[in-house]
Amino acid sequence: MNAIFSVIIIVSLIMLTVISPSSILEVMSLGASEAVKLSMSLLVVYSVWLGVFELIESGAIGRFLAKILCKPINFIFGKTDEKSAKYISLNLSSNLLGLGGVATPMGIEAQKTLEDHNNTFAQNMLFVITASSIQLLPISVIGLRTQFGSQSAQDIILPTLLSTLVSTVIGILLVKIFCKK
Amino acid sequence: MSAYIIPILLIALFVYTLIKGGKSYDIFVEGVKKAFPLVLSIFPYLVAVFIMTFLFDKSGLSSAIIDLSADFFQFFGIDKALVPLVLLKPFSGSGSLSILSNIMSTYGVDSYIARCACCIYGSSETVFYVGAVYYSKCKNKPPILPFIISLISNFVATVFACFICKIL
Numbered sequence: 001m002n003a004i005f006s007v008i009i010i011v012s013l014i015m016l017t018v019i020s021p022s023s024i025l026e027v028m029s030l031g032a033s034e035a036v037k038l039s040m041s042l043l044v045v046y047s048v049w050l051g052v053f054e055l056i057e058s059g060a061i062g063r064f065l066a067k068i069l070c071k072p073i074n075f076i077f078g079k080t081d082e083k084s085a086k087y088i089s090l091n092l093s094s095n096l097l098g099l100g101g102v103a104t105p106m107g108i109e110a111q112k113t114l115e116d117h118n119n120t121f122a123q124n125m126l127f128v129i130t131a132s133s134i135q136l137l138p139i140s141v142i143g144l145r146t147q148f149g150s151q152s153a154q155d156i157i158l159p160t161l162l163s164t165l166v167s168t169v170i171g172i173l174l175v176k177i178f179c180k181k
Numbered sequence: 182m183s184a185y186i187i188p189i190l191l192i193a194l195f196v197y198t199l200i201k202g203g204k205s206y207d208i209f210v211e212g213v214k215k216a217f218p219l220v221l222s223i224f225p226y227l228v229a230v231f232i233m234t235f236l237f238d239k240s241g242l243s244s245a246i247i248d249l250s251a252d253f254f255q256f257f258g259i260d261k262a263l264v265p266l267v268l269l270k271p272f273s274g275s276g277s278l279s280i281l282s283n284i285m286s287t288y289g290v291d292s293y294i295a296r297c298a299c300c301i302y303g304s305s306e307t308v309f310y311v312g313a314v315y316y317s318k319c320k321n322k323p324p325i326l327p328f329i330i331s332l333i334s335n336f337v338a339t340v341f342a343c344f345i346c347k348i349l
Contacts, residue, residue: 001309001312001313001322001323001325001328002322003325004309004325004328005229005233008233008236008237008242009232009233009236011240011242012233012236012237012239012240012242013236013240015240015241015242015245016236016239016240019240019241023239027235027236027239027240028232028235028236030235030239031228031231031232031233031234031235031236032228032231032232034231034235034275035224035227035228035230035231035232036228038227038231039220039223039224039227042220042223043216043217043220046215046216046219046220047213047216050212050213050215050216050219051209051210051212051213052191052194052209052212053212054208054209054211054212054213054215055194055195055198055205055208055209055212056194058198058208059194059197059198059201060197060201061194061197104314104315105215105219107314107315108219108222108223108314108315108317108318109318111315111316111318111319112318112319115319115320115321120324123319124324124326124327124330126315127311127312127315127316127323127327127331128327128330128331128334130306130311130315131306131307131308131311131312131327131331131335132305132306132331132334132335132338133303133304133305133306133335135303138299138302138303140278141281141299141302141303144278144281144282144285144299145285145290145299148282148285148286148290149290150290150291151291152291155291155296155349156296156299156300156303158349159296159300159342159345159346159349160299160300160303160304160342162341162345163300163301163303163304163338163339163341163342163345164303164304164338166304166334166337166338166341167304167305167334167335167337167338167341168334170333170334170337170338171330171331171334174330174333174334175327175330178326178330179326179327179330
């Protein structure tokens with residue numbers, strides 16, 4: 001991340017210095033203000049969902065989900081501790097349903113507990129799976145297509161699902177091959 | 182139908198907690214307590230990623246890369262009109278969403294290009310955003326290898342999407 005960040009920032013800054021040096025601060029502030037806006041809306045989403053998730057965790061549903069997803073999680077992630085497995089299962093199930101805002105807090109917790117257990121392999125796996133998108137129904141895209149007056153807004157589901165599957169499977173395979181335990 | 186899933190789950194959850202001991206108020210508040218610290222820990226990473234994205238976009242670096250790489254993408258069957266979407270998606274969800282609606286209004290929502298764009302948008306993720314946010318509570322920052330793997334698998338999915346939209 002440090003390498004990517006440095007390269008993109010330095011090249012962009014040099015280009016902006018050539019084109020319009022006076023706009024640099026404005027552009028950076030625009031970025032920051034976008035981040036502040038997003039943080040505020042995330043605060044709203046998390047306030048609602050973290051309350052709900054505490055209920056899920058305290059009850060049987062969390063254990064139930066972890067139990068069903070236990071086999072596939074062990075197969076993909078290798079051996080994980082119980083706490084991480086629960087966070088991973090909550091993260092994956094809400095990501096599958098397209099509740100990205102809900103999935104994120106669980107993913108952050110999972111990454112932290114995995115790091116505490118020195119499980120870099122599972123950390124890489126969780127990151128790659130999330131970053132390959134595993135949403136089952138592209139709800140926002142279907143909504144947008146309807147808005148634009150599409151004749152068959154739902155047509156997009158099957159090809160999207162197939163390409164999502166391709167990216168996730170390839171991601172998992174590459175992590176299995178290149179990120180040794 | 183799907184509109185009922187979340188309401189029913191929520192009702193079931195609160196009823197279940199009531200039966201099991203009824204401390205749903207205490208438990209709910211306990212969860213909400215984590216919201217502010219969580220946003221605080223993500224915040225600096227969001228700022229860094231967004232400043233990077235804005236500089237990348239506004240400096241003309243992104244359009245320079247789009248021009249330079251159009252041939253490369255065309256080689257893999259990715260139309261030139263889709264290149265901005267493919268390149269911006271790893272950085273920004275909202276940015277690529279505006280490109281997506283732009284493509285829909287330019288080419289027509291049911292055209293091959295627009296369907297392809299929907300497919301690409303739906304099957305890829307904002308890799309840099311995920312990387313920054315998911316590791317925000319970790320001491321070690323994400324290594325480069327999973328980044329490269331994610332970008333590769335998203336790219337393969339994009340090529341596949343362009344292909345599958347021709348048949349389906």
